[in-house]
Amino acid sequence: MIGRLFERTYVALFREYPPLLRLAVVTGASQLAFALLNVYALPVYLIQDLRVSGLAVGGISATFLACEMALKFPLGRLSDRLGRKPFVVLGPLLVCLNPVIIVRLPTRLWALVFPVRALDGVGAAALWPPLFAMVGDLVDKRSRAAAMSVMNTVYVGAIGAAAAMGSFADYFTGSHHSPFYLASAFLFLSAVTGYLGLPAVRGTADDPPEPAVAVPKLPSPERHASPPYRRLRGCFAAPAGLPLVLLVSILMTLGVLMLASFLIVYVKVVLHLSGLHTGALLAALAVPVLVVGLPLGHAADRWGKSRAVRVSLAVSAATMWLVPSCRSVLTFALVGLVLVIAHILGTPAWLALVSELAPRRRRGGVMGIVATAEGAGAALAPLLGGWLWDIQHSYIFYGSAVLLTLAALVAAFTLRGEPRGEQPEQAATPSP
Numbered sequence: 001m002i003g004r005l006f007e008r009t010y011v012a013l014f015r016e017y018p019p020l021l022r023l024a025v026v027t028g029a030s031q032l033a034f035a036l037l038n039v040y041a042l043p044v045y046l047i048q049d050l051r052v053s054g055l056a057v058g059g060i061s062a063t064f065l066a067c068e069m070a071l072k073f074p075l076g077r078l079s080d081r082l083g084r085k086p087f088v089v090l091g092p093l094l095v096c097l098n099p100v101i102i103v104r105l106p107t108r109l110w111a112l113v114f115p116v117r118a119l120d121g122v123g124a125a126a127l128w129p130p131l132f133a134m135v136g137d138l139v140d141k142r143s144r145a146a147a148m149s150v151m152n153t154v155y156v157g158a159i160g161a162a163a164a165m166g167s168f169a170d171y172f173t174g175s176h177h178s179p180f181y182l183a184s185a186f187l188f189l190s191a192v193t194g195y196l197g198l199p200a201v202r203g204t205a206d207d208p209p210e211p212a213v214a215v216p217k218l219p220s221p222e223r224h225a226s227p228p229y230r231r232l233r234g235c236f237a238a239p240a241g242l243p244l245v246l247l248v249s250i251l252m253t254l255g256v257l258m259l260a261s262f263l264i265v266y267v268k269v270v271l272h273l274s275g276l277h278t279g280a281l282l283a284a285l286a287v288p289v290l291v292v293g294l295p296l297g298h299a300a301d302r303w304g305k306s307r308a309v310r311v312s313l314a315v316s317a318a319t320m321w322l323v324p325s326c327r328s329v330l331t332f333a334l335v336g337l338v339l340v341i342a343h344i345l346g347t348p349a350w351l352a353l354v355s356e357l358a359p360r361r362r363r364g365g366v367m368g369i370v371a372t373a374e375g376a377g378a379a380l381a382p383l384l385g386g387w388l389w390d391i392q393h394s395y396i397f398y399g400s401a402v403l404l405t406l407a408a409l410v411a412a413f414t415l416r417g418e419p420r421g422e423q424p425e426q427a428a429t430p431s432p
Contacts, residue, residue: 070121
């Protein structure tokens, strides 16, 4: 009984879709590298070693995220034509030496981190939209939230694991430089795994164009347009409900990423944790992600993706208001655990909804549009977080709580149940 339950929950999906495991490895290695830089190595190095202000740290993060935002849509759209695999391989390979370059810069030239981080944004933009679009290409709609949960579980777990890894590396080597070398190694591993292990899939096959997000359908001007106009608009047409999706995406991204550059420093400064204890705390928070991530993805498929998103945002917003009152490690860990579980419930369902907004031949472009909106929020988030950090450290959590509350309210009024009567979709068959 237990064996069958374990097999159905954790094994069956990978048995049905073998490339999903290799996609998870690429996701994990890439996100370990980017999280080591964005969440741990750069903020700690700049704030504690170089004594850079919070706003300057936010500006460096914003440079990376703005370049990523600007290129996500065109590169995602291009992957619809040229295939996903070249982008997934070349993105990490392009920037695998950048962490070493950053840490080798002379202190007086620390401002050169800005152009290096801009190039990092190019690599990230080439990687993420094609990677997540590939999940939609390979996995049937009935299992897509579970498949996205695999990716999101690895993605979120990698953030916690990277922060813990950076803390342990600092503690045992006595240097803030060691996480940068780890980041380079993980980027190279991601590129090699993608080249050797991923199938060559193009998003060219047709699937039913019915949107999977239950939002009001707006009348389309194409109905009375001339054929040439329809062909022109076909390259840029937005699925019904996309503006509301973009609004929720921006609010969620702002609410989460304004914390990213300052969370580890907050734990060290306010909770007075050593590198060893910080690593242990973050590793403990990463364990539930690995254990319950996939079951929660299956639950989102059963309960309905829209409901999972609404519940996740409501719980996240309510919990974020409590974080500044946590003055002990235990209460901080408990509140953080609730936030992590809410995130891994809602994010895969959200990604699955986004992947179903358009037919397969336009999926990379649509995910690129949504990723661009997220990038706009992500580019502003570190600046907002840095400004609030310089005023009062705890204000970053209140700012996040306000934004997540707005996202929860928008989702509550716009995501109303699942659509009925959709036809089954066949997943793409990967070429050998």
